[in-house]
Amino acid sequence: MKRAMTKIFADFIARRGLKSTKQRDIILDGFLASDRHLSIEELYLKIRASHPNIGYATVYRTLKLFAEAGIAREMQFGDGQTRYEHAGEGEHHDHLVCTRCGSIEEFENETIEQLQAEVANSRGFLIEKHRLELYGVCGSCRK
């Protein structure tokens, strides 16, 4: 997975005539090694621990590149910060967001996806993407 992502990003860099830099390598490593759904700030701080000279703006711009390259996806969970998650090839999932501890679980439900398609169809609406999030209290927080 990590290999694949690294390859995809390298190809993207090449295709776009961009340059390979050590900052981008470091940020990619940090991103791939992390828990999913981290904010720019979170990744920046994590990376800064071992690379104090990498700037916020570079992390910010690099995450945008990851999104363009298709290895990251931008998300908004209503906490005022943009979060990035790993984006595998064509994979899709929705989220359960705990309003207590902030943890984010993922799920997939093909039936829901189909019903969404039906709703859109019946109105002549062409779906490009969708967002389904369940907010509430996670299992751990309920104990």
Place this chain on the structure above:
Amino acid sequence: MKRAMTKIFADFIARRGLKSTKQRDIILDGFLASDRHLSIEELYLKIRASHPNIGYATVYRTLKLFAEAGIAREMQFGDGQTRYEHAGEGEHHDHLVCTRCGSIEEFENETIEQLQAEVANSRGFLIEKHRLELYGVCGSCRK
């Protein structure tokens, strides 16, 4: 509907020991007379046309009050602006958001709601609220 909303807000004002003001009346009228899903700025500009002396902050604060009173609901559709829609008693719906013209349609699907509950249940997750939005091209924009 409008009558009901007005009543609900008046009761809310009374219950909380707040004051009835002409600004709040004007803003409530403007809100109820509007298309749904408008941003603070949009409502502010709309109102300013006939009431140039009403400030942005008052519209901002009053919409928050509407939300607390239960006659409005705060929404985020990813365009960076908070939008408010009319909130009827206990009613719920999800949205189809056109990425071309920005129009927002509403829909309800009980089966999807049930499946969401099942997903949550199977993980011991307690749903407090959810968000389901389909982004794409609306019927009009496809023609």
Place this chain on the structure above:
DNA sequence: ACTCCAATTGAAAGTGGAAGTCATAATACG
């Protein structure tokens, strides 16, 4: 290896929407 130029970087400044401040004004009620 060396040049050269476009791409990149990081610090700093800028942006836009939301949220807070505060002096003045308006409301509720005895």
Place this chain on the structure above:
DNA sequence: CGTATTATGACTTCCACTTTCAATTGGAGT
């Protein structure tokens, strides 16, 4: 009325990005 309390509006601050810019770097072509 008179007064305590709340509301208003102009302005400021906050915050999460987003852009700018001078200095640096990557790497294609000598």
